Amino acid sequence: MTEFEYEPTGDAQLDSLLLETQEMIQVNNDFLLPDEMVSDAIHRACDFFNLPDAPFVGYTSVCVWPQDIDTVSDDVFGFSRQQMMEMGISGEDSLTLVYTHECAHRALQDNSALTGKEQELACDFFAGIHAGVENIDAQPLMDALGDTPESDSHPSGKIRAEVIGFGKETAEEMLEQGVPFTFENCMERFENYLDEHDLSDSLVDSAHSHSQTHGEALSFGSGWSRDEYVEKANNCYKEAEYYEEKATRCEDSNEIRHNLNEAKKWRERGNEYMQKAKYADR
Incomplete structure (x- = not known):
């Protein structure tokens, strides 16, 4: 998937140099954000909401396409290495938070109670919640958004970064207080945030209703019981x-490397489930 394209200049020598530079950039970014990392980040984000994994395709930005707002099983993610690298997103944890934002759009896709910009902030809030639950460093994402200007569809990066930070603080408080991590509980705290902060200069006013959303039927961090999470973790282990x-029985170095990588993936996934078990209801 080639994402870095240059405009030919007509100068053969210069065009050759530009092509070589383009290829070097592509190889570097494929290495730093390989497809496997993107897939794993999407899995972590979807699993956080107990949503089915969605496929991803190359695009000019990171986004989600809900094919039908009445379902969550037909959504598709867009992914752009160029956009992520320009933003400074270069690790799986940060990419997981980016896709947590997109997964929140899936959960909110038929919500008519929030304006477009309020929904963007709600998705940022859930990225912060995920960061707090799994102790992910949200600063790279907050820094990446910090200087982005307000647009027709998105609030300013400064406000977005603040909401991510608020989401992480909220998750830490809920953990300390033993409040269940349900979608409804989190949305209540987000709506309180909107009520308590004057964002009228950046957000279009809307009448808050309480229409049913897909998200209200979903939970995360407690989608399964603690015992079920432990069982899933043990299966991964x-x-x-x-x-x-299997790696100890191999002689081929490539096969050994493959098996060890697979073992690492399964063990990390098991650790994720054990982490979720800490916050799940019995």
Whole structure:
């Protein structure tokens, strides 16, 4: 998937140099944000909301296309390495928060209670919630958004970064207070934030209604019981052990590397489930 294209100048020597530079940039970005990392980040974001994983395709920006607002099973993500690298997003944790924002759009896709800009802030808020629940450093994403100007569809980056920070603080408070991590509980705190902060200069006023959304039927961090999360984690650990043992029997270095990578993926996924088990209802 080539994303870096130059405009030919007509100068053969210069065009050759531009092409070489383009190829170097592409290789560098493919290395820093490989497809496997994107897929894993999407899985973590979708799993956070207990939503089915969605496929991703190359695009000019990171986005989500809900094919039908009455379903969440037909959504498709767009992904742009160029956009992410220009924003300074270069690790799986940060990319996971980016896709948490997009997954929140899936959960809110038929919500008529929020204006477009309020929904963008709600999605930023959930990225902060995810950061707080899994102890992810949200600063790279906040820094990436910090200087972006307000547009017709998005609030200013300064406000967005503040809402991400508020989301992370909210998650930490909910953990401390033992408040269940349900979509409804989080939305209540976000709506209180909108009521308490004067954002009229940046957000279009809207009448707040309480229409049903897909998100209200979803939960995260407590989608399964604690025992079910532990069971899922243990199954992942068994898969990790299988690949670790398989690696010890291999002689081919590439096969050994493949099996160890698979073991690492399964063990990390198991750790994710164990983390979620800490906050799930019994």
